[in-house]
Amino acid sequence: MTENYISENYFADKMFFSSKGIGSNCIILEGNEQECFIKQRMIKNSRVTYYLCDKSKIGRVGYMRLSTFEDVDFLVTDAEIEGNLKDTLDEFNVEIIRI
Numbered sequence: 001m002t003e004n005y006i007s008e009n010y011f012a013d014k015m016f017f018s019s020k021g022i023g024s025n026c027i028i029l030e031g032n033e034q035e036c037f038i039k040q041r042m043i044k045n046s047r048v049t050y051y052l053c054d055k056s057k058i059g060r061v062g063y064m065r066l067s068t069f070e071d072v073d074f075l076v077t078d079a080e081i082e083g084n085l086k087d088t089l090d091e092f093n094v095e096i097i098r099i
Contacts, residue, residue: 006041015046019067021060022053026069026088029062036064048073050097055079069094 017039020031028051030036043049051072058079069092075081076097081089089096 006038007045010042010045012042012046014048014050015042016050016052017043018052019057020062021057022085023061024059024084026085027065028067028069028072029060030064030066031062033064036066039066043067043071050074050076052076053079058085068092 019028019039021029023029030039049072051069051074053075055078069075069088072092072094074095074097075089076099078099081096088094
């Protein structure tokens with residue numbers, strides 16, 4: 001299934017996704033190229049996005065840029081969010097759901 005097919009035919013009210021991690025520059029990173037392309041298309045085709053990220057993924061490196069927090073509505077995490085990441089989430093009005 002090609003990424004273009006997904007872009008043109010799959011849509012969602014809510015998109016729940018995870019990734020390899022969040023880099024130190026607050027970019028959401030992925031480690032699998034095919035998964036990254038599919039997730040990128042679905043993020044764009046969703047009304048609301050939920051990024052699921054446990055504390056072990058903060059500061060973890062992946063090799064592909066999946067997204068920025070500009071495309072995220074909610075961050076679901078068990079981490080205490082502070083510093084540059086907190087500032088970035090505030091800048092893009094990302095609501096934190098702490099579990």
